[in-house]
Amino acid sequence: MELIFRWEWLPQLGKGLVLTVELTAACISIGAVLGLILAIARLYGRNVVYWLASAYVQFFRGTPLLVQLFMVHFGLAGWGIRLSPLFSGIIAMGLNTAAYQAEYFRGAIQAVKRGQALAALSLGMTRWQTIRYVILPQALRLVLPAWSTELVYMLKYTSIVYLIGLPDLMGIGRTIASHNFRFFEIYAVVALIYLALVLLITFALRYVEARIRVPGLGTVR
Amino acid sequence: MALLVVEDLHKRYGKEEVLRGVSFVLERGETKVIIGPSGTGKSTLLRCINRLTEPDRGRIWLNGVEVTSPRTNIYKIRAQIGFVFQDFNLFTHLTALDNVRLGLIRVKGMGKREATERAMRELERVGLGDKADAYPAQLSGGQQQRVSIARALAMDPKLILFDEPTSALDPELIGEVLQVMIELAEGGMTMLVVTHEMGFARSVADEIIFMEKGVIVEQGPPEVLFTNPRVPRTAEFLRKITEFYGESG
Amino acid sequence: MTAVDWQNLVQGIPSLLRGLLVNLEILFGLIALGFAVGILIALIQVYSPRPLSALAVGYEWFFRGVPEMVLLMLIYFGLRQFRVGITPFIAAVIALGLRSSAYQSQIFRGAIQAVGRRQMMAALSVGMTRLQAIRHVILPQALRLSIPPWSNEFSSVLKDTTLASAIGVIEVFKKARFIMGRNYALALPIFMVVALFFLFLTYAGNWALGALERRYRIPGFEAKGAGERF
Numbered sequence: 201m202e203l204i205f206r207w208e209w210l211p212q213l214g215k216g217l218v219l220t221v222e223l224t225a226a227c228i229s230i231g232a233v234l235g236l237i238l239a240i241a242r243l244y245g246r247n248v249v250y251w252l253a254s255a256y257v258q259f260f261r262g263t264p265l266l267v268q269l270f271m272v273h274f275g276l277a278g279w280g281i282r283l284s285p286l287f288s289g290i291i292a293m294g295l296n297t298a299a300y301q302a303e304y305f306r307g308a309i310q311a312v313k314r315g316q317a318l319a320a321l322s323l324g325m326t327r328w329q330t331i332r333y334v335i336l337p338q339a340l341r342l343v344l345p346a347w348s349t350e351l352v353y354m355l356k357y358t359s360i361v362y363l364i365g366l367p368d369l370m371g372i373g374r375t376i377a378s379h380n381f382r383f384f385e386i387y388a389v390v391a392l393i394y395l396a397l398v399l400l401i402t403f404a405l406r407y408v409e410a411r412i413r414v415p416g417l418g419t420v421r
Numbered sequence: 422m423a424l425l426v427v428e429d430l431h432k433r434y435g436k437e438e439v440l441r442g443v444s445f446v447l448e449r450g451e452t453k454v455i456i457g458p459s460g461t462g463k464s465t466l467l468r469c470i471n472r473l474t475e476p477d478r479g480r481i482w483l484n485g486v487e488v489t490s491p492r493t494n495i496y497k498i499r500a501q502i503g504f505v506f507q508d509f510n511l512f513t514h515l516t517a518l519d520n521v522r523l524g525l526i527r528v529k530g531m532g533k534r535e536a537t538e539r540a541m542r543e544l545e546r547v548g549l550g551d552k553a554d555a556y557p558a559q560l561s562g563g564q565q566q567r568v569s570i571a572r573a574l575a576m577d578p579k580l581i582l583f584d585e586p587t588s589a590l591d592p593e594l595i596g597e598v599l600q601v602m603i604e605l606a607e608g609g610m611t612m613l614v615v616t617h618e619m620g621f622a623r624s625v626a627d628e629i630i631f632m633e634k635g636v637i638v639e640q641g642p643p644e645v646l647f648t649n650p651r652v653p654r655t656a657e658f659l660r661k662i663t664e665f666y667g668e669s670g
Numbered sequence: 671m672t673a674v675d676w677q678n679l680v681q682g683i684p685s686l687l688r689g690l691l692v693n694l695e696i697l698f699g700l701i702a703l704g705f706a707v708g709i710l711i712a713l714i715q716v717y718s719p720r721p722l723s724a725l726a727v728g729y730e731w732f733f734r735g736v737p738e739m740v741l742l743m744l745i746y747f748g749l750r751q752f753r754v755g756i757t758p759f760i761a762a763v764i765a766l767g768l769r770s771s772a773y774q775s776q777i778f779r780g781a782i783q784a785v786g787r788r789q790m791m792a793a794l795s796v797g798m799t800r801l802q803a804i805r806h807v808i809l810p811q812a813l814r815l816s817i818p819p820w821s822n823e824f825s826s827v828l829k830d831t832t833l834a835s836a837i838g839v840i841e842v843f844k845k846a847r848f849i850m851g852r853n854y855a856l857a858l859p860i861f862m863v864v865a866l867f868f869l870f871l872t873y874a875g876n877w878a879l880g881a882l883e884r885r886y887r888i889p890g891f892e893a894k895g896a897g898e899r900f
Contacts, residue, residue: 262872263865264829266843271865274850275858315510318473319569323524323576324500333527338514356737363836370739383747391736391744398735416558417513 203385209376216372217393223289223358223368228351230294235301240331242306253302260299266360268292273364289361297354304350308343309335341417348405352398359394369393422485424449424611425470425580430479432465439465440476441635447580452612454622454643457632458658463615464507466632467582470613471495471502484579500528503573503581508589509565511557517544517568518553521575529576543571547601563594567601574605581605583614617666619659623647631655675855682849682860689842690867693831696762696841700827703767708774713804715775716782726775733772738833741765746837762834770827777819781812814886821879825872842867 241253260268272295273288283291312335320330362371373390377383425447432440439462447453455463468474470481472488472495481488488498511520521540525531531539544550547567557565566586573581583602587595599621606612606625616622622629623643630640631652639652650656671679714726733741746761785808793803832843846864850857 259865259869262825262869264832264843264868266832266835267846267861267864267868270843270847270850271858271861274854275861278850278854278857313510313513315506315508316512318468319504319506319510319512320523321473322471322499322502322504322506323572324496324498324528325524326496329527333523334512334514338512341514352735356735359737359739360833360836362739370737370743373740374743377743377747381751383743383751384749387740387744387748391740394737394740395732395735414514414558415556 204382205385205389209386209389212372212376213369213390213393216367216369217397219367220355220358220369221397223286223293223361223366224351224355226290227293227297227358228354230290231297231301231350231354232347234294234298236305238298238302239305239309242302243309244327244331257299257302260296261303265293265296265357266363268296269360269364285361285364285366288364289358289366293354293358293361296357297350300350300353301347304343304346305339307346308339311342312338338417341412341414344405344409344412348402348409351401351405355397355401356394423447424451424484425613426480426482427466427470428480428482430466430469430481431477432462432469432474433477439635440469440479442479443632443635443637444479445630445637445640447611447613449611450609451627452606452610452614452625453628453630454626455613455615455630455632456617456619456622456658456662457638461633462635463632464584467504467584467613467615470582471499471504473499473504496528500524500576501579503570503576503578505566505569505573505581505583505586507585509557509562509569511565511569511572513557516554516556517549517560517571520557520568521572524572524576540571540575543575544568546574547571548597561594562590563597566590566598570598570601570605580611580613583612583616585615585617587616587618617662619663619666631658633658671855671859675853675859678849678853679856679859679863682845682856683863685849686842686845686860686863686867689840689845692759692839692841693828693834696759696766696831696834696839697828699763700767700770700831701824703763704770704774704827707768707771709778709809711771711775712778712782715779717800717804730772730775733769734776736769738766738769738830739836741769742833742837758834758838761837762831762839766827766830766834770823773823773826774820777816777823778812780819781815782808784815785811814883814888817879817883817886821876824875824879828871828875829868 238253238257241249242257245253269288269292272292273283273285276283276288316334316338317330320334321327325333358368359370361368362374365371367375369390373386377386380386423446427446428444430440430443431438443462443466445453455466457463465474469476470488476489479489483498483501486498487493488495511517512523515523518537518540521543522533522536525536525539526533529536541550541553544553547570549564549567549571552560552564552568555564557568560568570581570586586602587598590598595618599618602612602614602621603625614621614626626643628640629643629646631638631646631650631654633654639646639650639655641651646655647659650659711726711729715723715730718726736744742762742765745765746756746758749756749761789807789811790800790803793807794800798806831841834841835844835847838844842864846860849860
């Protein structure tokens with residue numbers, strides 16, 4: 201049993217890595233925007249708004265991402281709505297992470313002390329000004345640790361998109377392996393690249409956390 | 422016309438009736454102190470005045486404008502009423518300067534430079550010009566409360582409501598906050614103060630309101646209330662609280 | 671959808687349910703493996719000396735950082751490359767189980783630390799050995815504290831069992847793909863049915879764990895922020 205390694209794998213895997221990073225960035229951004237809206241809807245919305253946002257969160261958190269991806273890509277196509285694999289991947293994963301991020305945001309907003317809102321209102325701020333200038337700046341700092349966990353989760357989860365034909369890091373690895381049958385070596389290299397990326401993200405976000413840190417504003421882990 | 426008129430205010434939380442018909446009047450430049458056992462609706466009363474809590478019944482006028490009318494822009498009203506909280510409620514993510522500036526910029530629409538100058542003046546007025554860049558967590562309780570007073574002052578309020586401003590403070594820090602409040606009263610600010618500091622009440626208040634179980638039991642000038650109250654309950658409460666907290670402060 | 675489509679959809683459901691049974695088998699296998707290894711790793715991290723505990727930290731870090739999909743491939747195809755006979759089912763249980771052990775160890779570690787040193791000292795002071803103290807004092811408390819974060823991990827791995835389809839396990843998602851392959855008009859409804867299965871299982875699982883937590887609740891002993899939210 202001998203292990204082999206070929207340098208020419210790396211440039212190919214590098215292309216896949218770029219797609220993986222792009223996918224992660226796209227879906228996490230969509231998820232952040234939508235998640236924030238959902239969190240606010242669940243906290244401050246009434247009746248239909250609250251109900252819809254809650255149902256959304258329950259559905260996307262309660263069902264497998266793989267199933268969601270196939271619903272978007274093949275399910276919609278079956279009904280005449282054809283999306284490119286890239287678009288399907290971004291949409292499905294963006295919708296998914298939005299549900300999780302919504303819960304983090306909600307928790308963080310609730311962790312901001314009630315007196316903060318009272319003080320803002322007592323100055324004559326409107327509800328939206330209070331949320332925008334007092335609640336969110338604190339909640340976003342509080343949410344960062346949980347949010348970086350979610351980012352790592354999504355980075356890893358993008359590896360399922362090869363199933364709808366996207367040449368991401370995982371997909372490229374699979375293609376190379378299926379030609380030379382060195383499954384173990386190639387997947388080990390792929391695993392190490394993912395690990396390096398996770399490490400990079402973790403440290404980058406810790407740096408950001410330290411930069412925007414405010415004395416006395418604890419983080420909820 | 423009186424600056425603040427409160428008429429027959431009622432508020433209940435579930436089964437508990439916290440305010441049961443409270444009425445009083447506050448003239449310009451006047452300082453009134455509300456005293457009474459805890460849990461008798463004093464804080465609720467203050468919060469009803471700028472409608473941080475919605476009263477169930479009763480009416481309030483500020484400077485002739487009905488605060489309780491649904492047509493009134495409550496945000497404009499709140500900008501004219503300063504509020505100083507028991508636990509300060511400084512914005513945790515902002516420096517002292519930004520705490521004072523936020524309302525000026527976002528509510529009054531003031532330019533950044535003008536707001537900075539104004540905020541610095543208020544911080545200096547409460548003796549904290551050198552702490553402008555400190556975050557709330559880096560300040561002592563007394564300093565935090567002085568910043569929160571500066572925050573209220575910066576808005577040019579017609580009236581400031583103080584909700585037990587010293588009861589979250591260590592005894593040695595109470596004095597600095599009371600000193601600021603005394604200066605305000607002497608400068609002609611209209612103030613409504615809920616407090617247990619009898620020394621302050623006695624020396625600064627134009628009138629004292631004694632509340633119990635959601636109603637005003639007795640009100641009058643401090644000399645009268647402290648020496649010769651009409652109602653026996655008032656005398657009993659004053660005796661107890663003086664024993665408990667002492668007269669100093 | 672035509673009447674025939676509806677008929678095909680309904681006819682497909684028994685087959686889906688048989689597939690779901692396989693998901694549950696994987697689930698129990700991986701949870702059991704993840705639980706056993708997870709506790710072991712947590713105990714090593716908290717109680718063993720430096721070189722061993724650093725190794726345990728590295729283990730946790732590796733299995734938390736590599737995507738499930740890559741782990742599945744690495745273990746199934748990787749082992750077969752070296753002529754280790756392994757079925758897709760077993761490979762899925764091992765890959766997903768080891769991944770889960772890393773997450774579970776983090777939960778248990780947090781809970782053990784939340785129980786605190788004083789409980790350990792009290793146990794030692796009545797003459798227990800360290801092992802006895804862990805067995806009779808620390809773990810009974812830590813496991814109770816672990817239930818809420820553990821139920822998050824449970825619903826997470828429940829959904830991840832569908833990933834086993836990627837190495838050829840014929841479970842519910844694979845079955846749904848078969849049905850979709852015969853008739854693309856059925857894609858959306860068939861995956862909707864699968865989604866509903868998982869919603870039901872998630873609720874059932876959370877309900878059962880909630881019942882478990884209430885059953886073993888001790889007055890005055892509540893979980894306070896143990897573990898990670900996700």
